[in-house]
Amino acid sequence: MTSGVLGPTDVDALTGLLGPDGVLVVSPHLDDALLSTTGLLVRLGRPTVVATVFTRAPEQPRPVSDWDRFSGFDDASSAAWVRTEEDRVACAVLGATALHLTGVDGAYGGGGGGLDELRAVLAGVPDGTTVLLPAGIGGHRDHVRVRDDGLRWLTGRARVGVQLYADLPYAANLWHWGAEGSERVLGDRHALRTIAMFDDPPAEAVLRWVRLTAAEWAVKRRAVWAYASQLAPLSVTARGLMSCPGPLQTEAVWRVR
Structure with missing residues (x-):
């Protein structure tokens, strides 16, 4: 894998970064992708780009959101x-590129252009790329928009693999999360x-379950832990967030093509 940080004007660099078999993970917010797919990415071991859509503050001052306030920001x-x-x-x-x-x-x-930029990103991924989109579990509007637009924009790209990842930690609140045999419940x-x-x-x-090994969990x-500002509110969303064993040690993806 390569590492580094790109901005929206660097989309043309994707072909070189991803190569013929890379992975593009589309993250609505700055934490969603790695909370949900780190174990899978470690297992795949391919060149990876994590594209986060919503990263900017509003241009006009607005009251701080509840989530940001709970995270300690004013x-x-x-x-x-x-x-x-x-x-x-x-x-x-x-070793992924952000x-x-x-x-x-x-x-x-x-607003702010993130979805328009995502459309350009998806148009620019080379054939052979696997694109991971959020499944939208939890119903967060940003996640659902990214999923629906992403699937629509990838229509016709037959040589691009598409998978939906279970949004963690929200998915871990499903009573059958990670249970043996739950493919029958969640797998269609x-x-x-x-x-x-x-x-x-x-x-x-x-559906494919990814149950992390000890080594994969160590990386995850x-x-x-790098997302320190998010951990307090996330711990309210999922009890025992960082427990071992715990909710983040099972991931899931649905292969849709």
């Missing part, structure tokens, strides 16, 4: 700056319709 600009630095460190743990687009978090009204499009607010899920959706633990 203004959105400070939160955005700290989190981009955290993401740089977390991606470096995996790509920061310029969308504004939905908590601040959205009907399950995605129920748990991910997915009106028209892909017709072919094959280092990456997740």
